[in-house]
Amino acid sequence: MGEQDMPTGPAHGAGGKRRLGVMGGTFDPIHHGHLVAASEVAARFHLDEVVFVPTGQPWQKSHRKVAPAEDRYLMTVIATAENPQFSVSRIDIDRGGPTYTADTLRDLRAINPAADLFFITGADALAQILTWRNSEELFSLAHFVGVTRPGHHLTDAGLPKGGVSLVEVPALAISSTDCRARVAKGDPVWYLVPDGVVRYIAKRELYRGE
Numbered sequence: 001m002g003e004q005d006m007p008t009g010p011a012h013g014a015g016g017k018r019r020l021g022v023m024g025g026t027f028d029p030i031h032h033g034h035l036v037a038a039s040e041v042a043a044r045f046h047l048d049e050v051v052f053v054p055t056g057q058p059w060q061k062s063h064r065k066v067a068p069a070e071d072r073y074l075m076t077v078i079a080t081a082e083n084p085q086f087s088v089s090r091i092d093i094d095r096g097g098p099t100y101t102a103d104t105l106r107d108l109r110a111i112n113p114a115a116d117l118f119f120i121t122g123a124d125a126l127a128q129i130l131t132w133r134n135s136e137e138l139f140s141l142a143h144f145v146g147v148t149r150p151g152h153h154l155t156d157a158g159l160p161k162g163g164v165s166l167v168e169v170p171a172l173a174i175s176s177t178d179c180r181a182r183v184a185k186g187d188p189v190w191y192l193v194p195d196g197v198v199r200y201i202a203k204r205e206l207y208r209g210e
């Protein structure tokens with residue numbers, strides 16, 4: 001269904017149920033594409049809060065080296081700290097083992113039993129969602145919001161009707177892969193990632209030898 005069909009309803013505090021956005025990602029590093037997507041979906045869907053959930057072990061990225069979870073977690077905290085509507089959860093890191101979104105959503109529902117969950121995901125991830133573990137269960141745990149991403153076609157073809165909304169967000173052609181490659185070459189990542197994240201990457205010497 002398109003975003004225009006989505007029953008957005010009143011925000012929490014105006015008599016409605018609390019609406020919690022969930023932005024899962026490896027965030028290696030977090031960049032402005034992630035932040036714009038979360039901000040745009042929060043506004044369109046009247047979300048009370050968006051919780052960023054860095055992956056523990058992203059099993060579909062096992063072919064490459066991933067920065068330590070604590071570094072990815074801290075960069076996510078730095079990037080979101082100034083926005084009172086954004087928070088960061090350690091649940092996927094602290095659970096241990098490969099990260100499956102079905103576990104993420106079950107755990108978040110247990111912690112927030114009275115909230116409606118909206119899982120925010122990009123066009124590339126949405127296209128792969130049927131390869132995720134327990135994919136048939138996912139759509140009963142949260143509403144999925146697919147966002148546009150430059151270079152990827154956004155479609156909900158083959159996904160359960162009513163389980164997914166598609167949203168166009170301001171296009172930012174930024175990827176974590178490109179940010180890592182730039183740091184490795186000594187190119188700047190200023191304005192691609194938040195300033196504090198640029199400084200954290202330098203301080204911890206991340207992505208240098210890649």
Ligand SMILES: Nc1ncnc2c1ncn2[C@@H]1O[C@H](COP(=O)(O)OP(=O)(O)OP(=O)(O)O)[C@@H](O)[C@H]1O
Nearest residue numbers: 025026027033121122125148149172174175176177
């Ligand atoms: N520029 C962007 N615009 C919209 N969505 C994005 C953008 N970059 C990432 N996303 C979405 O954010 C979520 C988390 O992404 P992830 O942490 O894997 O970042 P990434 O830039 O895709 O990383 P990598 O390049 O290492 O694969 C995914 O659902 C992804 O589709």
Ligand SMILES: O=C(O)c1ccc[n+]([C@@H]2O[C@H](COP(=O)([O-])O)[C@@H](O)[C@H]2O)c1
Nearest residue numbers: 024025026058060099100101102132133
């Ligand atoms: O549940 C799964 O099997 C699964 C497989 C691949 C990705 N995901 C989730 O999709 C989100 C984006 O993942 P990634 O690796 O592209 O950053 C993140 O929350 C992952 O946990 C989930």
